[in-house]
Amino acid sequence: MRFVIDGMTIEAQAGDTILTACRRAGYYIPHLCFHGDLPAQGNCRLCLVESKGRLLPSCLTKVTDGMEVASATEQLHTLRLRLTQMLFVEGNHICPSCEASGNCMLQALGYRLGLLDNHYPQFFPRRPLDASHPQMILDFNRCIQCQLCVRASDQLDQKHAFVVAGRGGEAHITASSSNGQLGSTSFAATDHAAGICPVGVFLGKGVGYVTPIGERRYDRADIAQAGDRNA
Amino acid sequence: MTEGSSLETAERGGLRRVVIDPVTRVEGHGKVTILVDEANRIHQVRLHIVEFRGFERFVEGRPYTELPVLVQRLCGICPVSHHVAAGKAVDILGGAGPLPPETEAIRRLMHIGQILQSHATHFFHLASPDLLFGMDAAAQERDFFHVMDRRREVARDGIALRRFGQAVIAAVSGKRIHGTCAIPGGVNRGIAAQERQCLLAAIPEMLERAQEGIEVFRTCYAADLQRNRAFGTVPGNVLSLVQGDGTLEFYDGVLRARAPDGAMVFDGQPAAAYRQRITEAVKPWSYMKFPFLHELGQEQGWYRVGPLARLVNCERLGTPLADAQRCAFLEQEGRFVQSLLATHWARLIEVLHATELIGDLLDDEAIEQPRQAEMGPWRQDAVSIVEAPRGTLIHQYGMNSDGLINAANLIVSTTNNNQAMNEAIRRVAQDELDGHVLTEPLLNHVETAIRAYDPCLSCATHALGQMPLIITLQDGAGHTLDAIMRDHDGQIVHA
Numbered sequence: 001m002r003f004v005i006d007g008m009t010i011e012a013q014a015g016d017t018i019l020t021a022c023r024r025a026g027y028y029i030p031h032l033c034f035h036g037d038l039p040a041q042g043n044c045r046l047c048l049v050e051s052k053g054r055l056l057p058s059c060l061t062k063v064t065d066g067m068e069v070a071s072a073t074e075q076l077h078t079l080r081l082r083l084t085q086m087l088f089v090e091g092n093h094i095c096p097s098c099e100a101s102g103n104c105m106l107q108a109l110g111y112r113l114g115l116l117d118n119h120y121p122q123f124f125p126r127r128p129l130d131a132s133h134p135q136m137i138l139d140f141n142r143c144i145q146c147q148l149c150v151r152a153s154d155q156l157d158q159k160h161a162f163v164v165a166g167r168g169g170e171a172h173i174t175a176s177s178s179n180g181q182l183g184s185t186s187f188a189a190t191d192h193a194a195g196i197c198p199v200g201v202f203l204g205k206g207v208g209y210v211t212p213i214g215e216r217r218y219d220r221a222d223i224a225q226a227g228d229r230n231a
Numbered sequence: 232m233t234e235g236s237s238l239e240t241a242e243r244g245g246l247r248r249v250v251i252d253p254v255t256r257v258e259g260h261g262k263v264t265i266l267v268d269e270a271n272r273i274h275q276v277r278l279h280i281v282e283f284r285g286f287e288r289f290v291e292g293r294p295y296t297e298l299p300v301l302v303q304r305l306c307g308i309c310p311v312s313h314h315v316a317a318g319k320a321v322d323i324l325g326g327a328g329p330l331p332p333e334t335e336a337i338r339r340l341m342h343i344g345q346i347l348q349s350h351a352t353h354f355f356h357l358a359s360p361d362l363l364f365g366m367d368a369a370a371q372e373r374d375f376f377h378v379m380d381r382r383r384e385v386a387r388d389g390i391a392l393r394r395f396g397q398a399v400i401a402a403v404s405g406k407r408i409h410g411t412c413a414i415p416g417g418v419n420r421g422i423a424a425q426e427r428q429c430l431l432a433a434i435p436e437m438l439e440r441a442q443e444g445i446e447v448f449r450t451c452y453a454a455d456l457q458r459n460r461a462f463g464t465v466p467g468n469v470l471s472l473v474q475g476d477g478t479l480e481f482y483d484g485v486l487r488a489r490a491p492d493g494a495m496v497f498d499g500q501p502a503a504a505y506r507q508r509i510t511e512a513v514k515p516w517s518y519m520k521f522p523f524l525h526e527l528g529q530e531q532g533w534y535r536v537g538p539l540a541r542l543v544n545c546e547r548l549g550t551p552l553a554d555a556q557r558c559a560f561l562e563q564e565g566r567f568v569q570s571l572l573a574t575h576w577a578r579l580i581e582v583l584h585a586t587e588l589i590g591d592l593l594d595d596e597a598i599e600q601p602r603q604a605e606m607g608p609w610r611q612d613a614v615s616i617v618e619a620p621r622g623t624l625i626h627q628y629g630m631n632s633d634g635l636i637n638a639a640n641l642i643v644s645t646t647n648n649n650q651a652m653n654e655a656i657r658r659v660a661q662d663e664l665d666g667h668v669l670t671e672p673l674l675n676h677v678e679t680a681i682r683a684y685d686p687c688l689s690c691a692t693h694a695l696g697q698m699p700l701i702i703t704l705q706d707g708a709g710h711t712l713d714a715i716m717r718d719h720d721g722q723i724v725h726a
Binding site: 096097099128129131132137139203205206207208209210211212213214215 | 292293294296297299300301304325404405406409410411414415419420606609633634635
């Protein structure tokens, strides 16, 4: 089975989505909430592509033989830029002091998309840290609600340590315990969920900035070449 | 304590208010207000540091490991001082044992690299025009671009020294400004062998340039020796770090304070003792506190920190070329010299000292592969003190059992020098402005006094040559009588 994206013909296997086929072929489509070990959920919408005039999440759209897809268009670039700016303004992303700086997929995507300002007003939400766990701190200021930690804890770790709480604009990730604290769950720092965050929510206690500037994943190559930090 | 102190507060009735805002060619933002009567007699002079930091609140609730990277954003000129001071604090909080020697050497290297680049920036780029062309030179000629034009060799010395210091910082931290290095119990990288050799190869040239800088200053200073010695000079106590044997210390050590005549106020005090030795006073007209030596009281206990304080407070520097220069300096100016402008002389001797220290530190190939310290249980409280380019810098933090910061107190060098700078500008106002029609060149004398302290006024950096100066004359009721402005191009216009 073959399909064409941005004029390039790509081989696909039965059951492939556009994103998985492109990833296997080494063709980059921006994404934040996708991980190869977990079913796609289409949360971030950054992988939107266009086919027959419709915008489709490439992580959820199955390839059909001969389909024609566009990803590298001006319209989609602007759309992805605006989505990324929304992710920045709805959290508190202080890159200069963030330990994930240089290893952060959101930051790397911002660089790739040419993000130079926020475009939208900052929300400045109040999101207290959860430091109740002996080995890990959760800094939800950086959370983009991709739900990768929720899915990883559910499906890879079988612990259900995280849950989405609240509705609409109030929706947020929290520890799945009676007091909402990570320390009251069975989460361990070695869980898949601990290493799957595309940004900088999960911080090891007592460690930080161990990778020197210049050696971080996105210091020398952009995200299309350097790949996902959580791969 | 001094005549100048009488100029701190005056009755406002019938006085004109002259404002220098912002003070230019200093690192950061400040303003000076002067109250004069109809006969141009000076009644009140105050330096206001218009800085809002807020970092003591920003860090509350953050993981302690973030401190070195977070607090270095206080400043774009001296971030390394804050990074290193916080790095020492997170060692304590994280329960680190003694750092392996090569690991401490890397931190020292970064710190001394900054001493070098900051001092070079301050003297050559910011202060030298006053000395090379005179405080009364036309405003549009008192900038570094004219130094490049008319004293090219001096400008080249400054640029080369600053660039070298920044290269040292970048080799350690990955960036010239706001890199990363200190982590709990260590550093996050060694110095690459090629970088180490490359920097070492530049040391002889830098030593030569540093010595040329001292000669340039000495010539300028000697041109009007008596006036330069007296300019803005008010005897004061001095405070700095020294090693146990009295050798100058930038990175770690014990606190020593002396009276103006050299008598020891205290010595050998560990960092944590600052809380018993230093008290911070508050004055209603300033956002910045006024620290003083507790045992001498608020009136007698103000002190200065920085290059001159360090050089007179210590017994030796510990490197041969700089020690020879220090001896010559103290022999000419006196063992406990107080002259304000001699601060630049001391600064340039420290440039030479820093260059020698960098050479010594780079000479050890062990810094290519640093080890981490042994880690033990966390501690809840940490005090660390370093000597920043402008003087003694104090960081104190408290931490809860979850590893989050719950208290912070930072006493930066400028705060330590707050009263000293106020005393200096009052002396200048009294000696050089009193009774004269206030002109821009005359007001520059006040700025020259501030520049001598190398004040870290900055919470942010300012681009050279783009800082406007506005001087307004107001009557006692606050009505503007006249105003002149220097625009971004250096042109003086009536506003």
